[in-house]
Amino acid sequence: MPLQGETRLLRARGVNSEGDGLCDCDDGLVVFVPMMLPGEEALVRLVKVKRSYGIGKVLESKAVSPERVTPFCPWFGKCGGCRLQHGSYSLQLEIKEGLLLDAMMRLGGFLRENIPLRPCVPSPRQRHYRNKASFPIQSFRGVVTPGFFQRDSHHLIPVDRCPLIDPSLEELMKVFRETLPTLSLRAYDERSQRGSLRHVLLRKGSHSGQGAVLLVLKERPSSALFDELRVFARKTRARFPLFSSWAINIHPDPGNVIIGSRTLPLSGAPYIEERLGKYVFRMDLTAFFQVNSSQAENLYESVKASLGQEEKGDILELYSGVGSLTAYLASTGRRVTAVESWEPSSRSLEHNMKSNAVKNVSVFRGRAEDYCSTGVLPPFRTVVLDPPRSGSTPEVIAAISRLSPLEILYISCNPATLARDLRSFVDTGYRLISLTPFDLFPQTAHVETLAILKRTR
Structure with a gap:
């Protein structure tokens, strides 16, 4: 076991979810080193050593990645927002694919050959995209x-x-x-x-x-x-x-x-x-809304395309927010039940459906758990959920499994909780059909994902 304060020559094999380089000491200890990119080699001081991991600080770079670029923000490395600004944009997309893949295998227990990972969809804008x-x-x-x-x-x-x-x-x-x-x-x-x-x-x-x-x-x-x-x-x-x-x-x-x-x-x-797109959405000042509007359009269009216009059967949408995705779901011509717990957002959801002349949507004001416990639920061919970073809950996952929809579409901003929840669905009879990362947060280590599952039994 290396000691705190020791200096080691380390090589980064990847990047973790915090944007730090992943390095291995000779004795197997994993060391997280801020500012190191995959493939880089550096002389590193171990500033913290725990039983299962260490944290290092670069003292001297020995091999620099060809994908390293000069950060464009003077606060990079100090402010806690951006973590990947020192890497080219193509490398950032590769890193996010890797983060998703690692979470699925390490936390979800999926085998690599069973993960239908698609390339990360790039953001139309890499700067000044946050609304x-x-x-x-x-x-x-x-x-x-x-x-x-x-x-x-x-x-x-x-x-x-x-x-x-x-x-x-x-x-x-x-x-x-x-x-x-x-x-x-x-x-x-x-x-x-x-x-x-x-x-x-x-x-x-x-x-x-x-x-x-x-x-x-x-x-x-x-x-x-x-x-x-x-x-x-x-x-x-x-x-x-x-x-x-x-x-x-x-x-x-x-x-x-x-x-x-x-x-x-x-x-x-x-x-x-x-x-x-063609929709206008009103939102309360406290409401959740995707921070990258242009990339949100790409994500929602992808969801709509995956459903298909020819499909039949109702859609249950959980964690609906102000209805931005709801309108896209309803544009397939299928009946949508939208569930939202934040009162200002649920009011906006109802207003937005009326103002956009979307008539095939019914709104349930309450938590996803509340809706799922209302008794015998009507049959739904498709369930769509876009939960917060903490993911869905066991109660909701169990209720969806009891509903046994033909397909589940899960949108997530956290690969760790996504992997956990997808494992639960797979264990109850679903197969992961596709896994598509979307870069809604360029320069950061965050990644949005659209997962599609189909019922196998």
């Missing part, structure tokens, strides 16, 4: 400051730009950096739980152009502070007229969850709209 950005707020050198967290910490990096977000979000971020210190708002402190302003969330419809601002506060502001924030919103809207929707979200509980359950309108409409 949303959430900036944590801290007191930095005594000044209320927005930024991003340093990797693996809650230490704030006061960035002044981000080349992944929409350019107009970058410009608006600069206004907040200049103006927040002048307002009667104290930055929230996680340790003491004092202060008020926790996050500033900016979002924009990449195709609609509509923008929104959400201020996340620990408690409801006083009437004087509310008026002050309303004035700030009015002045900022004059400079950025497309950002017409402003609201305050109240989040009193400690923890890493960004959004609370109460939202107060501050200025303008309490929603924005975004266009995907």
Whole structure:
């Protein structure tokens, strides 16, 4: 067993889900080394050694990958967002295919020859693709400051730009950096739980152009502070007229969850709209929506194509959000039951189906678990689910298996929980037909996946 502080010559055989190089010591210890790309060799100091793994730091590069490129963001390596910006885009796609494959084998127990992996679908844009950005707020050198967290910490990096977000979000971020210190708002402190302003969330419809601002506060502001924030919103809207929707979200509980359950309108409409294909979707400022609109269109079109226009039988869609995928499912002409638990999103879902003249959709307001426990469910030929990063639950997976649909389409943003859940479906009589990664998050180690399963018995 190597000791902490030792120096070893290591070669990276791959990259893990955090974007770190995967290296093997002679005695079998796996060492994670930030900034190393597959095939690179370096002199590495072991800065941490545990029983099952180690963490290293590059002291001197010995062999450099031909796919290594110069990062275009000055904060790369400090900010915790991007993890693969030092690799060419073609290499990033290969890495994401490898991450998915590794999760399926290591965590899902699938044999390589039984994994129908397809090439990763590239994003139409590799920069300025994000339609949303959430900036944590801290007191930095005594000044209320927005930024991003340093990797693996809650230490704030006061960035002044981000080349992944929409350019107009970058410009608006600069206004907040200049103006927040002048307002009667104290930055929230996680340790003491004092202060008020926790996050500033900016979002924009990449195709609609509509923008929104959400201020996340620990408690409801006083009437004087509310008026002050309303004035700030009015002045900022004059400079950025497309950002017409402003609201305050109240989040009193400690923890890493960004959004609370109460939202107060501050200025303008309490929603924005975004266009995907021929559809226009209204969303509450707290609602989930894919951050890469152009690639979301590609994903949804792929889902639609996999269903086929000639197929018959109803569709059950779980974790439906505001209905962006729902509309594509319904365009096949089949009846869709859409299930969504977040109240603002379920309201938007119903509105969006009406406003887009989608008539073959019924909405169930509640958790997927609630719907699955309502009793004897009607037969569904197809079940589509797009759960959060934590994946689906055993209750939902068991209910789907009891329904025994002919096909299951599973969209996931987390290969680890996807592999776990796919194993459960396969063990109950399904066969994995295709596994297609989509790069919705260029420059990061995140990967979206569309998995299609068919019933075998």
